[in-house]
Amino acid sequence: MALPELDAPEAFAAPWEAQIFAMVVELHKSGMFEWRDFADRLSREIHAHPDEAYYHCWARAALDLLMEMGLVDEAELLAQSLAVIRYRAQDHHHVARTTPITVVSGRR
Amino acid sequence: MPGHHHPHDHDHDHGPDGDISAEEMLTSIDAVDIGVRVKALEELLARKGLIDPQALDAVVDYYEHKVGPRNGARVVARAWADPAYKQRLLTDATAAIAELGFSGAQGEHMVVIENTDSVHNLVVCTLCSCYPWPVLGLPPVWYKSMPYRSRVVRDPRSVLEEFGTFLPETTEIRVWDSNSEIRYMILPRRPPGTEGLSEDALAALVTRDSMIGVSEALTPGGAA
Numbered sequence: 001m002a003l004p005e006l007d008a009p010e011a012f013a014a015p016w017e018a019q020i021f022a023m024v025v026e027l028h029k030s031g032m033f034e035w036r037d038f039a040d041r042l043s044r045e046i047h048a049h050p051d052e053a054y055y056h057c058w059a060r061a062a063l064d065l066l067m068e069m070g071l072v073d074e075a076e077l078l079a080q081s082l083a084v085i086r087y088r089a090q091d092h093h094h095v096a097r098t099t100p101i102t103v104v105s106g107r108r
Numbered sequence: 109m110p111g112h113h114h115p116h117d118h119d120h121d122h123g124p125d126g127d128i129s130a131e132e133m134l135t136s137i138d139a140v141d142i143g144v145r146v147k148a149l150e151e152l153l154a155r156k157g158l159i160d161p162q163a164l165d166a167v168v169d170y171y172e173h174k175v176g177p178r179n180g181a182r183v184v185a186r187a188w189a190d191p192a193y194k195q196r197l198l199t200d201a202t203a204a205i206a207e208l209g210f211s212g213a214q215g216e217h218m219v220v221i222e223n224t225d226s227v228h229n230l231v232v233c234t235l236c237s238c239y240p241w242p243v244l245g246l247p248p249v250w251y252k253s254m255p256y257r258s259r260v261v262r263d264p265r266s267v268l269e270e271f272g273t274f275l276p277e278t279t280e281i282r283v284w285d286s287n288s289e290i291r292y293m294i295l296p297r298r299p300p301g302t303e304g305l306s307e308d309a310l311a312a313l314v315t316r317d318s319m320i321g322v323s324e325a326l327t328p329g330g331a332a
Contacts (some may be wrong), residue, residue: 011246022168023149023150025171026159030158035214039288042237043236047235059145071158084147084148
C-alpha cells in the first residue's frame with residue numbers, strides 16, 4: 001500500500017470540499033455542537049468506507065450530525081438539491097462556443 | 109399522456125441516455141452529486157440563519173493561506189533557542205503555543221513530544237485525521253489516507269524510509285495517536301551546525317513533516 005501524493009500541496013481538491021469543511025468549522029465555532037460529536041461521526045464514516053475520499057466521509061458525517069440535531073431534514077435537502085440542479089442547468093451552454101462572445105475593439 | 113408523446117423532446121439533450129429528470133434521480137440524498145448536496149446544504153443553512161456564506165469564504169481563506177506549518181516552525185525555533193520556553197512547551201504545549209499567538213479550533217489539548225538521539229517520535233490519527241490546525245495548518249493528503257494510518261502503526265520504520273528518513277537501527281520509534289482529546293506535535297531534533305542562528309533562520313529549517321515526525325529538520329545549507 002503506497003502512500004498517496006506525498007507532495008500534494010492543496011488542502012482541498014474541489015470547491016465543495018472547502019465549503020463543507022468551512023461549514024462544519026463555522027457551526028462548531030458558533031457552538032452548535034462539540035467537536036467530538038463531529039469527530040466521532042467522521043471516524044465512523046472513514047472506517048465504514050476506507051476507500052472513499054476523505055471529504056466524502058466528512059460531508060456524510062456532517063449531514064448525519066445535522067440531521068440528527070434536527071437542523072436539516074432529508075426532504076428539504078432533496079428539494080434544495082433539485083433547486084440547485086435546475087439553477088445550474090439554466091446556464092449550461094450546450095453548444096461549444098468557439099469564438100469570443102464579446103469583442104470590444106481597441107483604440108487606434 | 110397529453111403533451112408527452114416524445115420522451116426525448118427536451119430542448120436540450122445530454123446524449124444517448126437523454127436527460128433523466130432530476131426528480132427521478134433524487135430519491136435519496138446519497139444519490140445526489142456531492143457538489144450539489146453541499147451547495148444545497150449551504151443554502152439551507154444560510155436561509156435558516158445558521159451560517160453566513162461570507163464567513164465560510166473567510167474560513168477557507170484562513171485555513172488555506174493564513175495558518176500553516178510556518179506557525180509550528182516558529183514554535184520549534186523558539187524552543188530550540190530558549191530552554192525556558194522549551195520547558196514550558198513540553199509541560200503545557202497549548203499555553204506555550206498560545207504565547208506566540210497561535211490558538212483556535214483544533215489547537216486545544218496540545219502535547220509536544222521531543223525527539224532525541226535515542227527516541228524518534230511520529231504522529232498519526234488512527235481514528236480519522238485529528239491534526240493541530242493552528243500550528244500545522246490542514247493535514248496533507250497522505251496523513252488522512254488509510255495506508256498511512258494503518259502502516260505507520262504496524263511498521264513505522266518502513267513509512268519513515270518512504271519519507272527518506274533513515275534512522276539508526278538502535279533508535280527507538282514511538283508512534284503517537286492524536287484524537288479529539290489530545291493532539292500531538294513533534295519537536296524535532298535541532299540540526300547540527302545551527303549554533304548562533306537567529307530564530308528566523310532556525311524556523312526556516314523546520315518542515316511540516318518534521319513536526320509530524322516523518323522526517324527530521326533540515327540542516328543549514330544542505331540536505332535534510
